[in-house]
Every structure is written in structure tokens, then in C-alpha cells.
Amino acid sequence: MTADIKTIAAHGCYGVSCITALTVQSTRGVKRVETVAVEVVQDTLAEVAADVNIAAVRVGMLARAAVAAAVADFLEERRPPNVVVDPVLKASSGADLIDEDGREVLRLRLFKLATVITPNLNEGALLAGMDEKIAPQPRAVAQSLHKLGARNVVVTGGDLPAPMDFLSAEDGAIEHEFRGERIETTATHGTGCAFATALACNLALGQTVSEAVRLAGEYVRKAMASAYPVGRGKGPVNHLFERSRSQ
Numbered sequence: 715m716t717a718d719i720k721t722i723a724a725h726g727c728y729g730v731s732c733i734t735a736l737t738v739q740s741t742r743g744v745k746r747v748e749t750v751a752v753e754v755v756q757d758t759l760a761e762v763a764a765d766v767n768i769a770a771v772r773v774g775m776l777a778r779a780a781v782a783a784a785v786a787d788f789l790e791e792r793r794p795p796n797v798v799v800d801p802v803l804k805a806s807s808g809a810d811l812i813d814e815d816g817r818e819v820l821r822l823r824l825f826k827l828a829t830v831i832t833p834n835l836n837e838g839a840l841l842a843g844m845d846e847k848i849a850p851q852p853r854a855v856a857q858s859l860h861k862l863g864a865r866n867v868v869v870t871g872g873d874l875p876a877p878m879d880f881l882s883a884e885d886g887a888i889e890h891e892f893r894g895e896r897i898e899t900t901a902t903h904g905t906g907c908a909f910a911t912a913l914a915c916n917l918a919l920g921q922t923v924s925e926a927v928r929l930a931g932e933y934v935r936k937a938m939a940s941a942y943p944v945g946r947g948k949g950p951v952n953h954l955f956e957r958s959r960s961q
Contacts, residue, residue: 717904718772718911720953724933725915730766732758734785735777735811741903741945743807749777752784759788769918770796772911773824779815786823796917799828800910803837806903806948817841826863830923832910833859834870853889856882866923870909872902879909881927890924892931901941901949908951909934 715731722729734755738746762768771794776782789797801820802811812820821841825831833841839850842858852869859867860882869880877894912933916926937951944950 717907717950717953718774721908721911721933722915724954724956725912725919727769727915727918730762732762734781735775737775739805741947741949743947744805744809744811747777747809747811749781752780755781755784756788759785763788763792763794768792768794770794770798770914772914773797773799773828774907774910775802775811776816776819777811778813779819782812782816782819782824786819786827789824789827795829796914797828797830798910798914798917799824799831800906801831801833801837801841802906803840821862825859828864828866829917830866830868830913830927831859831864832868832870832906832913834872834906835874838867838869852878852880853882856880856889857886860885868913868927870906872905879927879931881924883923888924890927892928894931894935897935897938899938899941901938901944901951903948903950905934905938905951908937908953 715733719729732755733750735750736748737744773785776785805811835852835855838855838859842855844850844855844858852871855869856867865885867882871878871880877896879892881890909930912930913926916929921929934951937953937955940955941949941952
């Protein structure tokens with residue numbers, strides 16, 4: 715959440731938040747997860763929505779099915795514009811960040827409510843019921859996720875031999891490949907979250923889905939390239955790199 719707020723600020727937007735889980739983590743990985751009570755999530759969402767005009771929503775880690783269902787209930791009732799669902803399944807350290815029942819809520823409810831979903835290749839294959847061992851391709855993953863109700867799918871592929879984000883828009887009628895360059899860095903902590911949040915910000919600012927994806931990828935690459943050492947593990951990107959340049 716700290717990184718998300720920085721990303722939002724970097725895009726000139728104002729972020730309000732609803733905490734769904736607390737994690738004990740550092741650059742060395744996630745050590746423990748504590749979910750927030752469902753009633754607290756429900757009350758927070760209701761209070762925020764009653765107070766501010768929401769231009770975009772970014773859904774990240776949900777931890778368990780009851781919390782995921784509460785978020786789905788909120789989206790179904792309020793129908794906010796520009797919903798980006800980042801289906802966070804595992805931490806880079808391997809820790810599970812949502813239970814199996816929660817994955818079903820993603821598949822059956824949240825995907826249908828999203829403007830865009832942003833799984834990485836492995837997450838997308840798992841959610842689509844594909845065998846990760848057969849090296850699924852972004853297009854095939856996106857097509858399978860469309861069948862679950864997802865309107866626009868971005869399969870992020872920073873770990874591919876040739877880094878690429880693949881957008882399959884409007885149920886596969888439009889496809890774009892956004893090629894990127896390999897950046898040699900250990901500052902990769904939270905890149906998926908930064909991408910999804912930057913995408914939501916660009917949608918809030920009036921960009922098309924395709925342009926929002928391009929700009930989000932560009933933002934993450936620049937944030938990685940300008941990162942500075944933090945911690946003893948995989949460090950974070952430099953979310954506020956533009957501010958760093960101006961000083």
C-alpha cells in the first residue's frame with residue numbers, strides 16, 4: 715500500500731485506501747499475513763465511497779474469499795469507473811497471498827467487474843486452469859481469461875526472454891504487444907503492483923486502455939532503472955523518480 719500511494723502521487727492523483735490484509739514483510743520476502751475483518755473492509759469502502767468521487771479503483775491482495783466477496787459486493791453496488799484487478803496470488807518469495815476459495819471469487823465475480831485485469835503469465839495460467847509446466851503463451855492465457863468474463867486482459871511478461879506486456883482488449887478483438895528492454899537490476903520488488911496502480915491512474919486521467927498500458931509499462935521501467943539500494947533482498951523500484959531528478 716505504501717508503494718501504491720507513492721505511485722498514485724507520482725501520477726498527480728490523490729489516493730484513498732482500504733486495507734484488506736497486513737503483511738509482515740521486507741525486501742527478503744513475506745513472513746506473515748493477517749487479514750482485516752470483513753466488517754472493517756465493508757465499512758471502509760462504504761465510508762470512502764460516500765466521501766469522495768472515485769475515478770478509478772485498483773484491487774490488489776485480497777487474502778481470503780470473504781474479503782474478496784466484500785470487494786465484489788462493493789463493486790457490484792457502486793459500479794465505479796475504471797476498475798483494475800491485479801490478481802495477486804503469491805509473493806515473489808513464494809508465500810500464498812490468497813486462499814483457493816478467494817481465487818474462485820476472482821474467477822467468478824471480480825473478473826467480470828473489472829475494466830482490466832493484470833495477471834503475470836504464471837498467475838494468468840493458474841487462474842485459467844492451464845498447466846504452467848507447458849510454458850503457456852500470453853495470447854492463450856488471455857483468451858482463456860476472456861472466457862471467464864474478463865473484458866480487457868494485460869498479461870505482464872517481465873520475466874520472458876524478451877520482456878513484454880500483452881494486451882488483449884474487448885474480449886480478444888484487439889491485441890497489442892508492448893515490448894520492453896531488459897533492465898539489469900535487483901530492484902524488482904512490487905513491480906506488478908506499481909504497474910497495475912499506474913494503469914489505474916492513467917485510466918483515471920482519461921487515457922484509453924491501450925495508452926494506459928503503454929504509459930504504465932514505461933513508468934515501471936523508468937522506476938526500475940532509477941532505483942537505489944534498499945534492504946538486503948530484492949529492493950523496491952524508485953516510484954518517485956521524477957522528484958529525484960528535480961532535486
